[in-house]
Amino acid sequence: MSISENAPAVHEIVPVIHPSVVDAVDADVHRICTRYAARLQFHGWHHVSFVRSKAARFAVLNGAEVSVVETAALVHDVNYLVRRNSSAATGRRLRLAILSRAGVAPHVAGWIDRIVVEAEMATRGRDISLEAQALSDADTLFKSLPVTPVVLAHRYLEENGIGLRELAEKICGEQQDKQDEGYYFYNPEAAAMYTRWATANLQLWQCIKESLDDADVEELLDAVNAHAVVAS
Numbered sequence: 704m705s706i707s708e709n710a711p712a713v714h715e716i717v718p719v720i721h722p723s724v725v726d727a728v729d730a731d732v733h734r735i736c737t738r739y740a741a742r743l744q745f746h747g748w749h750h751v752s753f754v755r756s757k758a759a760r761f762a763v764l765n766g767a768e769v770s771v772v773e774t775a776a777l778v779h780d781v782n783y784l785v786r787r788n789s790s791a792a793t794g795r796r797l798r799l800a801i802l803s804r805a806g807v808a809p810h811v812a813g814w815i816d817r818i819v820v821e822a823e824m825a826t827r828g829r830d831i832s833l834e835a836q837a838l839s840d841a842d843t844l845f846k847s848l849p850v851t852p853v854v855l856a857h858r859y860l861e862e863n864g865i866g867l868r869e870l871a872e873k874i875c876g877e878q879q880d881k882q883d884e885g886y887y888f889y890n891p892e893a894a895a896m897y898t899r900w901a902t903a904n905l906q907l908w909q910c911i912k913e914s915l916d917d918a919d920v921e922e923l924l925d926a927v928n929a930h931a932v933v934a935s
């Protein structure tokens with residue numbers, strides 16, 4: 704037998720987190736999302752599973768550690784269960800508890816928590832780790848989908864107890880500078896595929912913000928909301 708027959712295949716990469724452990728995190732987060740679905744109208748399982756799937760793809764593209772990125776995606780938004788309208792760091796204790804229950808080693812769990820915080824839209828910078836880039840691109844893509852403002856924006860308002868003006872100011876305030884400075888998406892393929900959607904989405908929210916300064920639009924929304932209260 705030659706030496707080359709005994710050598711491990713070059714392409715055989717051992718994941719940092721065993722697939723059975725990723726599955727355990729998946730099952731736990733799915734259970735939590737199902738149990739608290741009424742409180743996670745925007746950041747529920749539909750969001751988590753979309754971000755996990757896209758983040759894994761972006762991780763393959765940019766060479767990040769895929770099992771760590773997938774697991775980070777599964778636990779990235781648990782802060783919304785701890786407190787409405789909160790930052791990623793608010794979910795640290797719950798995030799680490801979920802990872803510990805599934806058998807993720809403490810130093811890997813700490814790494815995942817740092818990735819989640821690094822990838823947060825409000826504070827992310829140009830130079831973040833490859834793992835945070837993959838997670839960020841997936842989460843940012845969800846925000847940029849043309850369907851998100853149509854079918855999910857009202858759910859964000861309800862989940863987080865904020866008004867339309869506050870959401871429009873949050874989106875424009877947190878996202879416009881990333882687009883202007885060229886790191887809205889980190890992965891060039893993601894940027895090529897989705898920048899048009901992101902641009903349209905940011906323009907829509909800028910227009911929403913402007914429209915709210917029109918007294919007649921304000922009156923219109925008051926009337927709509929009054930009707931919604933009576934109907935419910």
Ligand SMILES: [Fe+2]
Binds near residue numbers: 779
């Ligand atoms: Fe998210």
